[in-house]
Amino acid sequence: MRISGLSERTGLPVATLKYYLREGLVPPGRATSPNQARYDDTHVERVRLIRALTEVGGLDLATVDRVLSSIDGPDVERLGVLGSAQRALLGAEFVEYDPATADEPPTSRARDWVTRRGWQVDLHDPVLDALDRAWDACEASLVGFDEGKLGVYADAAERIAQIDVESVPPDPHAAVRQVVLGTVLVDALLVALRRLAQQHVAVSRHGDG
């Protein structure tokens, strides 16, 4: 199909598609003349993926670029599928992090807590700093937030992670794709489900709409 057909199939204006092509987010089509190219279903799928990541996942185009590179990249086995996928979402500086040459991990309340809980995670992971910040903010701002409540949230997160990890395919490239997209898209799904479940639980308990 021509770029106008790609526009029809994906619902995005031709100008936006040309921008994605210039930025390398979408691979070039097969050139049929100096000014024309043909696109196929792989282009449709790629554009839909970019739409999902931006519109559902709320990612900016720079992050989409990193995510797509991690899906396409050849180096997925080196760092482990989950680590490389999660780092692609966090930022370029973490993609280069190599556990083999890293220093002693920093100490923090979140690191103590995951160790006590028995979670086998990389203590260098910057997600632990995000957990420290979120924990501090919850404790400072919310009535009755304590480590017990954090533990119940962590139980629910573990349940969610079991479903996440269950469906990861064995092939490393397919696995990275699944983990990256699952992380972004299921975050959006969980946010919506949590809002709805809150309404339902509040109505069931207090009987007010």
Add this chain to the structure above:
Amino acid sequence: MRISGLSERTGLPVATLKYYLREGLVPPGRATSPNQARYDDTHVERVRLIRALTEVGGLDLATVDRVLSSIDGPDVERLGVLGSAQRALLGAEFVEYDPATADEPPTSRARDWVTRRGWQVDLHDPVLDALDRAWDACEASLVGFDEGKLGVYADAAERIAQIDVESVPPDPHAAVRQVVLGTVLVDALLVALRRLAQQHVAVSRHGDG
């Protein structure tokens, strides 16, 4: 304290604090001369809250403004605490929505699904459109995503919502504050916990780091 003291206590530059004061995000101090004012602990708490909402919750200042207005506002009982708090996070257009005068709700797959599940939620709620979009995107992009998997995610969301709702204080103003902050800050907490739980579950299952 002077504005320099407020800066020390909150870790934000004086220029940023002056911007928040001009924008009305922080209430004015008590004027001691035409060019000077005194601030107290309520100002420290407000600035820390803005930091938590922007830095931990990832909100932009326009959304922070809406969230703070919903915490401070007098109209919290009219729409119900959860609804008004959730709408403050979604956008100004939804704050004005009044269930009493609304038309028939639209139909969609997410609306059918919550009805079958027995969740008592407002079928006009735009969160259901967000759920439709996230569901479509997960189905199109993820291996093995189906309604069964959505159901297990929903079970986890219900568990989380029970903890959320348990600690909501009875006073409506305190309740809105708790729900709004809990929604934003616990979303950030859950994202971090899910990433860590994924690593732990993956390591436990496959034995690779």
